[in-house]
Amino acid sequence: xxxxSQSPDFQSVTxxxxxxxxxxxxxxxxxxxxxxxxxxGQSPKLLIKYASQSFSGVPSRFSxxxxxTDFTLTINSLExxxxxxxxxxxxxxxxRTFGQGTKVEI
Amino acid sequence: xxxxxxSGGGVIQPGRSLRLSCAASGFSFSSYGMHWVxxxxxxxxxxxxxxxSDGSVKYHADAIRGQFTISRDNSKNTLFLQMNRLRPEDTAxxxxxxxxxxxxxxxxxxxQGTLVSVSS
Numbered sequence: 001x002x003x004x005s006q007s008p009d010f011q012s013v014t015x016x017x018x019x020x021x022x023x024x025x026x027x028x029x030x031x032x033x034x035x036x037x038x039x040x041g042q043s044p045k046l047l048i049k050y051a052s053q054s055f056s057g058v059p060s061r062f063s064x065x066x067x068x069t070d071f072t073l074t075i076n077s078l079e080x081x082x083x084x085x086x087x088x089x090x091x092x093x094x095x096r097t098f099g100q101g102t103k104v105e106i
Numbered sequence: 107x108x109x110x111x112x113s114g115g116g117v118i119q120p121g122r123s124l125r126l127s128c129a130a131s132g133f134s135f136s137s138y139g140m141h142w143v144x145x146x147x148x149x150x151x152x153x154x155x156x157x158x159s160d161g162s163v164k165y166h167a168d169a170i171r172g173q174f175t176i177s178r179d180n181s182k183n184t185l186f187l188q189m190n191r192l193r194p195e196d197t198a199x200x201x202x203x204x205x206x207x208x209x210x211x212x213x214x215x216x217x218q219g220t221l222v223s224v225s226s
Contacts, residue, residue: 001168032211034211034212034213036151036213038145038151043201043216043217043218043219044143044151044201044203044213044216045216046206046212046213046214049206049211049212049214050211050212055212055214085150087150087151089151089153089212089213091210091211091212094156094165095153095165095167095168096141096153096156097153098143098150098151098152098153099150100150101150101151
């Protein structure tokens with residue numbers, strides 16, 4: 001099973017600030033790593049697919065990078081609506097797994 | 107547009123069974139693999155199960171293998187999760203999600219979720 005470890009668990013940022021979230025896989029997964037945003041009472045929303053590809057309709061302030069075992073989600077110029085928990089997710093193998101989540105407070 | 111609507115959740119006693127449904131519309135349901143993902147109160151997302159587009163291949167998370175079963179009816183554009191011998195730790199919001207491309211990968215459409223509360 002591929003274990004995904006995110007850091008940090010929590011981050012507090014000021015508006016227009018920048019957030020960097022990392023996701024480390026327990027084994028190499030190529031670029032089969034995706035990022036989701038989850039707000040309370042809402043379903044998860046796909047932000048980034050295959051490590052660095054922006055999903056349709058996602059603001060350009062969200063970007064992803066990485067391959068192998070180390071991945072990063074960057075949010076530039078944060079807006080109030082970006083307050084949420086962010087999860088990485090791997091599709092390299094079964095079982096699929098999620099990181100534990102990173103809560104971003106603004 | 108693509109839409110997934112879960113139903114079947116509720117309050118149920120430990121040891122009982124429940125079947126969740128996920129009605130799909132706005133896309134070719136029979137072409138895509140489908141997943142169940144759950145989120146317990148105050149916890150993170152937990153992957154539960156996947157089923158291939160034609161229903162021939164299924165995989166369940168270790169935590170629920172032998173207890174839950176994923177299935178689908180492509181003639182009715184509906185995904186199911188049969189949940190048996192429910193335990194309090196199965197309390198969660200259950201989401202169905204669609205694979206974003208044929209053959210696997212990211213999950214691009216999610217339902218609104220259905221709450222299952224296991225309590226005596």
